[in-house]
Amino acid sequence: MNGYVYVEMDERLRELLNIIFDDDFMKENTNFENFEGFQYSSAVICNWNAEHMVYAQLLMDNFVKESTRFGTWDEMVITATDRKFKAEA
Numbered sequence: 001m002n003g004y005v006y007v008e009m010d011e012r013l014r015e016l017l018n019i020i021f022d023d024d025f026m027k028e029n030t031n032f033e034n035f036e037g038f039q040y041s042s043a044v045i046c047n048w049n050a051e052h053m054v055y056a057q058l059l060m061d062n063f064v065k066e067s068t069r070f071g072t073w074d075e076m077v078i079t080a081t082d083r084k085f086k087a088e089a
Contacts, residue, residue, distance in 0.1 A: 005060070007053045020080040029079070030068040041067065 007013070021035035032038045039048045042063050046055035061072045070076040 003057055005055055005057050009048075009051055009053045020077070020084045022084070025080050025083060029070070029076075032067070038067070 018035060021038070023034045026032050026034050026038065030038060032041070042048075042060070045059045045063055046053050057073075064070050064073045064076050068076055070079065
C-alpha cells in the first residue's frame with residue numbers, strides 16, 4: 001500500500017503515546033489541550049483504537065501541519081519522545 005503507514009497498535013504503544021504526548025506537550029505545541037483531543041480530531045484519518053492502525057502518510061502529515069507546530073507526524077513523535085526521555089536522563 002504505497003503512501004500508507006501500517007502500525008500494530010498494542011497496549012504498550014498506546015501507553016507510550018500517552019506518556020510522550022502529555023498535556024503540557026500538547027498545550028505547548030498543538031491546538032489541543034490533550035492527546036485525547038488530538039486523537040478525536042484525527043479520527044477521520046485513522047482509527048486509534050484499532051489493533052492495526054493504517055493511515056495515509058500525506059493526510060496525517062497535513063493534519064499535523066495544520067494543527068501543531070510540526071511539519072510531519074514523525075517530527076511530532078520524535079520531538080515528544082526526545083523531550084520526555086532526554087529530560088529524564
